[in-house]
Amino acid sequence: MGDHAVQLDSKTLWGGKESPFSTSYGKLMMWFFLVSDALTFTGLLIAYGYTRHAAQAAWPIGEETFNSMPFLGHGYPLLYVALMTFILIVSSVTMVLAVEAGHRMDKKGVIKWMIATIIGGFFFVGSQAWEWSHFIHGSEFGKIELADGSQAIVRGHFGEIENFTVVQAGSHLKVGSVVTSDLLHQFQHAAETGGLFKSTEMVNNLKNQKDIIAALKVDTAGKVGAKATQDNLKNKLAGLKKDLEAIKSKSSNNGVIILHDGSIAKINKKADEHLILITKKSGSKYKVGDKPIEGKKASELYYTSLQEGVQNKVVYGANLKQNEYGPQQYGQFFFFITGFHGFHVFSGVIINIIICIGVVMGTYHKRGHYEMVEKTGLYWHFVDLVWVFVFTFFYLL
Amino acid sequence: MLRDDLIEYSLHTHHSEDTGKKIRKKIFFVTILLTAITVGEVLLGAFIHQNSSVWPLVKWTFIILTLLKAGYIVMVFMHLGDEKKWLRNVILVPYFLFVAYLIFIAIWEALEVGSAVATYGN
Numbered sequence: 001m002g003d004h005a006v007q008l009d010s011k012t013l014w015g016g017k018e019s020p021f022s023t024s025y026g027k028l029m030m031w032f033f034l035v036s037d038a039l040t041f042t043g044l045l046i047a048y049g050y051t052r053h054a055a056q057a058a059w060p061i062g063e064e065t066f067n068s069m070p071f072l073g074h075g076y077p078l079l080y081v082a083l084m085t086f087i088l089i090v091s092s093v094t095m096v097l098a099v100e101a102g103h104r105m106d107k108k109g110v111i112k113w114m115i116a117t118i119i120g121g122f123f124f125v126g127s128q129a130w131e132w133s134h135f136i137h138g139s140e141f142g143k144i145e146l147a148d149g150s151q152a153i154v155r156g157h158f159g160e161i162e163n164f165t166v167v168q169a170g171s172h173l174k175v176g177s178v179v180t181s182d183l184l185h186q187f188q189h190a191a192e193t194g195g196l197f198k199s200t201e202m203v204n205n206l207k208n209q210k211d212i213i214a215a216l217k218v219d220t221a222g223k224v225g226a227k228a229t230q231d232n233l234k235n236k237l238a239g240l241k242k243d244l245e246a247i248k249s250k251s252s253n254n255g256v257i258i259l260h261d262g263s264i265a266k267i268n269k270k271a272d273e274h275l276i277l278i279t280k281k282s283g284s285k286y287k288v289g290d291k292p293i294e295g296k297k298a299s300e301l302y303y304t305s306l307q308e309g310v311q312n313k314v315v316y317g318a319n320l321k322q323n324e325y326g327p328q329q330y331g332q333f334f335f336f337i338t339g340f341h342g343f344h345v346f347s348g349v350i351i352n353i354i355i356c357i358g359v360v361m362g363t364y365h366k367r368g369h370y371e372m373v374e375k376t377g378l379y380w381h382f383v384d385l386v387w388v389f390v391f392t393f394f395y396l397l
Numbered sequence: 398m399l400r401d402d403l404i405e406y407s408l409h410t411h412h413s414e415d416t417g418k419k420i421r422k423k424i425f426f427v428t429i430l431l432t433a434i435t436v437g438e439v440l441l442g443a444f445i446h447q448n449s450s451v452w453p454l455v456k457w458t459f460i461i462l463t464l465l466k467a468g469y470i471v472m473v474f475m476h477l478g479d480e481k482k483w484l485r486n487v488i489l490v491p492y493f494l495f496v497a498y499l500i501f502i503a504i505w506e507a508l509e510v511g512s513a514v515a516t517y518g519n
Contacts, residue, residue, distance in 0.1 A: 021480065021481045021483060021484035021487075022481055023480065023481070023484060028484075031484075031488055035488055035491075035492055038492065039492070039495070039496075042496050042499065043499075046496075046499055046500060046503045046504075047503075049500075049503065049504060049507070050503045050504065050506070050507040051507070052507075053504055053507035053508050053511055054507040054508075054510040054511040054514070055511070056511065056514060056515060061446075061447050062442060063442055063443055063446075077442070077443045078439045078442050078443055079439065081439075082435055082436070082438075082439040085435050086432060086435060089428065089431050089432060089435070090428070092470065092474055093424060093425075093427075093428045093474075095474075096424055096473075096474045097421065097424065099476075100417060100420050100421060100424070101417075103411055103412050103417070104411065104412065104413070104414065104417050105411065289448070369411070374476075377474075377475075378475055381470055381471075381474045381475045382475070384470060384474075385467055385470045385471065385475075388463055388466050388467055388470065389463060389467070391435075391463075392438075392459050392460065392462075392463040395442075396438060396442050396459050397456060397459060397460075
């Protein structure tokens, strides 16, 4: 293909007699940059591998963690990530077609394929935004700490919450008022902060116990003094504790929630379906690697823990401190690796747009070659290349 | 022997409509191959669970397929297969040497740390 008759000026030849590897300065430097960038991603993925191999707790499994589709809900393991991979592969193909059109000096072809590439890039960035949002908000169930100290993730279909009916007035809502908006959010917030209980009796029982304990404290400090009063209070407390056991053993239906204004409301909720608990951290009874807990038992264990009225029994979604999927580092690596890759995709789209404008203006056509398109193409393919590895090591393995 | 001192400057490797057709045929072949591999991987991942007995085999299949995909992207899409042999070597050889070493040292260390923690506690 070489045309030896072509006269090359000394600037193109890097100021020397020959061009190393018969490549232009820009292209070679792009390759060197890509090698260094590849080393960065390699370092990140190897750090991930290191943490995972050294970790004791059960590491999250891709098809359990990423199993949602937009508009369709749960139960589609890895399908969404596969779709993202496909989008990126297709945009890589359109890019290589743009480069090929450039070799034929086909300006219209270059513009057409570059625009397709840019659209593909935006689709990928958008998909990633959806995935992040989903990862951060998590599932309706979250990760639950069971009575024996073990932790389990929950799979299944969460029955829709229909409304909250107030049964004990607070500072704002009256008995009988019905709350119908922002239900799941309020429900999850209450679950995190210990605002879910089996029944109104349970709430009041616990409140009375708290009051008595506080009174006893004052008493032991010697301010009230009388021993008879103390014994009386202790008897009352023992009675309440006994009552509590009875209340807890009763079937609870959907339980009650304490709303923002302090009112207590009955939760009206459809039944969950196909509930499964998968143990992720061993406790005294349930161990990692056991068969998943199913059916009525799963539901009982889950709601007993949830309606304990104790905070931090459940984790929803993910942040940098904790996540419902697995160890803390898992969330951190997810955000950093996919975030760093997403940032590359985004900058790739911007660079593509800039070069595309150059193509439209005819800058490269006048120059006699479309090497600029080839160079951005290299960067774009590299982004695809990194995703191939992220896909395997983060989602598949 | 391949001579690197001849000026076959890449900027001027324009090709005709016919060569273009051939190149595009290759591109479409690679596209279908990459898509098929991805679909295969997802199916394997969805149907074979990590606690199954064939999982180690599946795991290594994933890694090999990934390297295959990466190879096609680098050699065909990034045209490294069409570049001069020594450009290829300068890019790939140092990278692979370093990464192979890093993987070895990091994973080995991680397994040792993991077993030490499992034996003696934190």
